[in-house]
Amino acid sequence: MKLFAHFDIDAFYAQVEQLKNPQLRGKPLIVGGNSLRRSVVASASYEARVYGVKSGMPLFQALRLCPRCIVVPPDFPLYERSSRKFYQLLYSISPDLEILSQDEGVVDLSRCNLLYGDPIGTLRRKRRAMVKELGITVSLGMASSRLTAKLAASRAKPNGFLYIPRDKELEFLKTFSLEDIPGIGKKTLALLKNLGVNSVSDLLSFSKDKMKETLGKKGENLLLQLHGLDFSPGIAYERPKSVSRGYTLEKDIHTPEEARPHLLYLSDSVAMRLREEGARSERVCLRIRRADFSESQKCLPLSPPGNDTLRIYQRALSMARSLMTGQPVRLLAVEASSIIYADQKLLFTPPEERIMEAVERIRKKFGFSSIRFLGEKREGPQGVHVFRNARKLF
Numbered sequence: 001m002k003l004f005a006h007f008d009i010d011a012f013y014a015q016v017e018q019l020k021n022p023q024l025r026g027k028p029l030i031v032g033g034n035s036l037r038r039s040v041v042a043s044a045s046y047e048a049r050v051y052g053v054k055s056g057m058p059l060f061q062a063l064r065l066c067p068r069c070i071v072v073p074p075d076f077p078l079y080e081r082s083s084r085k086f087y088q089l090l091y092s093i094s095p096d097l098e099i100l101s102q103d104e105g106v107v108d109l110s111r112c113n114l115l116y117g118d119p120i121g122t123l124r125r126k127r128r129a130m131v132k133e134l135g136i137t138v139s140l141g142m143a144s145s146r147l148t149a150k151l152a153a154s155r156a157k158p159n160g161f162l163y164i165p166r167d168k169e170l171e172f173l174k175t176f177s178l179e180d181i182p183g184i185g186k187k188t189l190a191l192l193k194n195l196g197v198n199s200v201s202d203l204l205s206f207s208k209d210k211m212k213e214t215l216g217k218k219g220e221n222l223l224l225q226l227h228g229l230d231f232s233p234g235i236a237y238e239r240p241k242s243v244s245r246g247y248t249l250e251k252d253i254h255t256p257e258e259a260r261p262h263l264l265y266l267s268d269s270v271a272m273r274l275r276e277e278g279a280r281s282e283r284v285c286l287r288i289r290r291a292d293f294s295e296s297q298k299c300l301p302l303s304p305p306g307n308d309t310l311r312i313y314q315r316a317l318s319m320a321r322s323l324m325t326g327q328p329v330r331l332l333a334v335e336a337s338s339i340i341y342a343d344q345k346l347l348f349t350p351p352e353e354r355i356m357e358a359v360e361r362i363r364k365k366f367g368f369s370s371i372r373f374l375g376e377k378r379e380g381p382q383g384v385h386v387f388r389n390a391r392k393l394f
């Protein structure tokens with residue numbers, strides 16, 4: 001039998017802000033931009049939602065509804081870190097995982113039913129453990145199709161769990177209005193209304209062929225999902241094979257000496273990301289782009305494999321010495337590749353890594369810029385690029 005577990009973090013940005021700043025807990029909070037006229041609500045705490053504040057609403061409108069709401073600007077790197085932790089926890093349940101957004105993911109349990117024996121009970125416990133681990137609440141919906149699981153999660157909010165047994169699914173779906181069904185937008189809704197379809201019940205009485213005729217393949221799939229028939233293939237989450245950080249410099253540089261603070265910053269960011277992933281790298285690469293846009297790159301092995309800033313930096317600097325021959329350079333990128341994950345191979349912990357673990361703990365508490373290497377560029381330049389698919393670049 002197919003079984004899906006849809007996880008959705010409640011009021012994601014708002015909860016992360018409340019976790020960061022305990023003074024904001026229990027208060028109506030809006031995460032949004034700083035322009036009253038042009039910004040919109042990126043996220044609202046449940047205390048703010050009571051007043052009718054919703055994500056996507058213009059900020060001035062939200063403040064009209066809730067004048068005592070506190071507005072804080074978004075801190076995206078922080079949300080990204082929470083997100084990654086969330087993904088890792090989902091991945092630990094099953095690699096048959098589809099990440100839907102920063103705060104939403106669905107695990108296809110169809111293949112690990114046997115592994116978990118009682119998948120419902122297990123997942124229910126896992127949700128609770130996840131809430132503890134993340135420090136923010138997550139809701140979980142379980143059902144035999146992705147669609148129903150998602151709706152179950154939305155009904156379970158906040159901080160809830162809802163499993164809809166197979167034989168109760170249709171009944172459950174009928175409690176939603178057509179607008180609530182993911183995949184039914186304004187256009188589809190109008191089309192359906194024209195056909196006399198005004199409720200989920202009406203829709204469920206449609207035949208598969210009629211649905212295909214009126215709404216195409218997407219409509220057919222929607223109907224199948226509503227009937228608990230989920231044929232969409234599971235997409236396995238792939239852990240990064242490489243991590244890289246790079247950016248265009250504000251001003252061209254000419255010597256490895258000038259590159260030093262940047263390389264230290266880039267190596268530090270790469271190393272931190274590796275540590276967050278519980279990974280070590282066996283190879284470090286440096287890529288430079290000159291003022292005339294010609295590019296060169298070089299790679300060196302990292303042996304034993306590691307994730308400490310200084311060793312990655314030393315490799316990067318030595319490559320900069322051979323690659324930089326006096327011509328103006330406009331871009332630097334450091335990449336750690338041939339990644340080994342902690343669960344793939346057990347390695348001894350080199351002493352440098354124990355130091356880095358201490359650095360990590362400090363940063364977790366006080367933020368990335370709370371502790372730096374001597375000589376590291378003080379601020380990450382504007383718009384540091386995170387190259388997710390580093391293969392394209394190197």
Ligand SMILES: [Mg+2]
Nearest residue numbers: 008009010103
């Ligand atoms: Mg959410």
